[in-house]
Amino acid sequence: DIQMTQSPSSLSASVGDRVTITCRASQSISNYLNWYQQKPGKAPRLLIYAASSLQSGVPSRFSGSGSGTDFTLTISSLQPEDFTTYHCQQSFSTPVTFGQGTKLEIK
Amino acid sequence: QVQLVQSGAEVKKPGASVKVSCKASGYTFTFYYMYWVRQAPGQGLEWMGLINPNDGRTSYARKFQGRVTMTRDTSTTTVYMDLSSLKSEDTAMYYCARTNSSSSPFDYWGQGTLVTVSS
Numbered sequence: 001d002i003q004m005t006q007s008p009s010s011l012s013a014s015v016g017d018r019v020t021i022t023c024r025a026s027q028s029i030s031n032y033l034n035w036y037q038q039k040p041g042k043a044p045r046l047l048i049y050a051a052s053s054l055q056s057g058v059p060s061r062f063s064g065s066g067s068g069t070d071f072t073l074t075i076s077s078l079q080p081e082d083f084t085t086y087h088c089q090q091s092f093s094t095p096v097t098f099g100q101g102t103k104l105e106i107k
Numbered sequence: 108q109v110q111l112v113q114s115g116a117e118v119k120k121p122g123a124s125v126k127v128s129c130k131a132s133g134y135t136f137t138f139y140y141m142y143w144v145r146q147a148p149g150q151g152l153e154w155m156g157l158i159n160p161n162d163g164r165t166s167y168a169r170k171f172q173g174r175v176t177m178t179r180d181t182s183t184t185t186v187y188m189d190l191s192s193l194k195s196e197d198t199a200m201y202y203c204a205r206t207n208s209s210s211s212p213f214d215y216w217g218q219g220t221l222v223t224v225s226s
Contacts, residue, residue: 034212043202043216044152055214087152091210095168096142098152 002026002090006099012107013078021073021102023066023088032092033071035064038101039084047086048073078104109133111203111217118223124191127220129203136184137161139207143177143188145199155201157209158186193224 003026013019023033031051036044046055048064051071061076075082083106088099114128129141143155156167158177165177176189186203201220204213 032210036213043204043219044213045216046212046214049212049214055212089152089212091206091212094166094209096154096209098154100151 001095002029002093002097004088004090004097004099006086006088006102008102009100010103010105012105014107015078015080017078019075019078019104021086021088021104023071023073023099025069025071025090025092028068029090029092031067032090033064033066034089034091035062035073036087036089037082037084038087044087080106109205109215111205111215113201113203113217113220116221116223118225119193121194121224121226123193123224124189125193125222126187126189127201127203127222128185128187129217130183130185131160131205132184134205136181139205140209141177141179141186142204142206142213143175144202144204144213146202147196147199150199155188160184160186190222193222195224197222198224 005024007022033051035048037047038044047058047062052064063074065072083104086102110132112130117125119125137160140157142157145153155171158165160179174191179186203217205215206213
């Protein structure tokens with residue numbers, strides 16, 4: 001199974017900050033990397049697919065990059081509603097696997 | 108609009124089984140795979156398996172093989188996930204999520220069904 005490792009596991013930032021979350025795969029997954037946002041008590045929401053494509057309806061302050069084994073999710077200017085948990089997921093091979101999540105907290 | 112609506116919360120005793128449903132609407136049911144993903148309290152997301160609603164074929168995570176069964180009813184556009192021999196470690200939120208291929212992301216998710224296993 002492909003292991004997905006996210007870092008950091010938690011991050012403190014302020015409104016307006018630019019933040020980057022990293023996801024590393026245990027083997028090359030090309031660009032089959034997706035990012036989700038999850039608010040407490042809610043289902044995950046797709047933000048970025050195929051490493052860098054913005055899902056319809058997602059604000060442009062979210063962006064993704066990377067290929068192979070190293071990927072990043074960047075939020076260019078944090079808004080209050082962005083302080084929640086983010087997950088990466090590889091869809092390169094079955095079983096699909098997720099990172100352990102990154103919790104973004106207000107500083 | 109696309110909707111995946113799951114059945115309500117369940118409380119089960121160890122050793123029992125639970126069956127969670129996921130009713131799909133707003134799209135052609137047989138065109139999208141349905142996956143099941145669970146999340147234990149405070150933990151990450153874990154893939155359990157998938158079903159192809161077009162032909163009913165399934166694929167299960169090794170961890171759940173022998174304990175999980177996924178089925179579908181095309182007449183009601185509903186998929187089901189049956190998990191048997193429940194243990195306390197199965198206490199989790201269970202989600203259905205759709206994708207149009209095994210290499211695509213999950214673009215819509217159900218609201219989740221909390222299954223609590225407790226004696």
